[in-house]
Amino acid sequence: MSSREIVLWLDERWYDALERHIKGESLQEKLENYLDELCNHLLPDYEYEQIGKEVYEERMELEAQREAERRFAVFRVVERGEQSCFLVEQPIGLLAAARSMRHYASEDSASDFRHYYATATDITPEEYEQYVGERMEGTGRVAGAFDIDLDAETFASLDGGGWSQYAVRDVRTAAYRADRKSNESPDDRLAKLLGYLRGRELTQPSQDMTMGPTMC
Numbered sequence: 388m389s390s391r392e393i394v395l396w397l398d399e400r401w402y403d404a405l406e407r408h409i410k411g412e413s414l415q416e417k418l419e420n421y422l423d424e425l426c427n428h429l430l431p432d433y434e435y436e437q438i439g440k441e442v443y444e445e446r447m448e449l450e451a452q453r454e455a456e457r458r459f460a461v462f463r464v465v466e467r468g469e470q471s472c473f474l475v476e477q478p479i480g481l482l483a484a485a486r487s488m489r490h491y492a493s494e495d496s497a498s499d500f501r502h503y504y505a506t507a508t509d510i511t512p513e514e515y516e517q518y519v520g521e522r523m524e525g526t527g528r529v530a531g532a533f534d535i536d537l538d539a540e541t542f543a544s545l546d547g548g549g550w551s552q553y554a555v556r557d558v559r560t561a562a563y564r565a566d567r568k569s570n571e572s573p574d575d576r577l578a579k580l581l582g583y584l585r586g587r588e589l590t591q592p593s594q595d596m597t598m599g600p601t602m603c
Contacts, residue, residue: 393422402414405417426438455528457476457528458477458478458527458528458530459476459477459478459530460474460475460478460479460480460530460531460532461473461474461510461518461519461522461529461531461533462475462507462532462534462535463533463534463535464500464535464536465535465536465537465538465539466499466537466538467499467537467538468538471501471509472511472514472515473501473504473507473508474507474508474510474514474518475504475507476506476508477504477506477530478530478531479530479531480530480531481531481544481577481581482562482565482573482576482580483531484531484542484544485558485559485562485565485580486562486566487500487503487504488542488555488559488562489558489562489563492555492559500535500537519545522545523545523547523549525547531544531545532544532545533545535555540554540555541554541555541589542554542555542558551584551588553589554587554589557583557587560583561579561580561581561583561584562580564579564580565579565580565583
């Protein structure tokens with residue numbers, strides 16, 4: 388989808404005056420609308436409709452491609468008796484999530500865990516379950532799905548083999564051990580983290596693990 392830039396120069400006095408008097412939209416939006424009206428007025432109907440259809444289809448294809456290339460993680464968290472579901476626009480895997488648990492525990496803050504991630508956005512429980520299903524399917528978009536109960540001190544992570552649940556203290560210790568040597572690769576750190584957690588799974592979670600340990 389190619390575009391051509393159109394540059395207009397306007398004395399600042401005209402610009403400022405127009406901005407003051409335009410209601411409900413910016414000068415740029417107003418000019419874009421005028422340009423669309425100009426195209427509609429000058430071009431034959433069949434050509435205007437054909438170009439409009441092509442531009443729309445290309446835009447939808449580009450948006451679909453961007454959506455397919457997204458990498459993000461979803462969380463369901465219980466803290467201080469409250470449950471929240473949120474999405475983070477980062478490819479957060481088990482190692483990164485374990486680090487966040489360790490760092491969050493060391494911070495002297497009244498903020499809840501959700502605010503540890505500046506890019507977190509709230510999602511509904513239904514959206515969370517949808518992304519959990521996508522994580523199970525292995526589409527690649529959902530880099531991590533986590534179910535954390537800070538009141539019960541449990542941490543669950545979903546991978547291709549299903550949910551694995553651990554005590555939060557074990558996850559924090561595993562993150563510390565994984566990061567002790569600064570010169571190790573991410574794969575080596577993850578291997579250390581998994582090695583420490585191996586055999587420490589909670590074998591009798593309090594709720595059904597099919598759709599996650601807790602429910603929003």
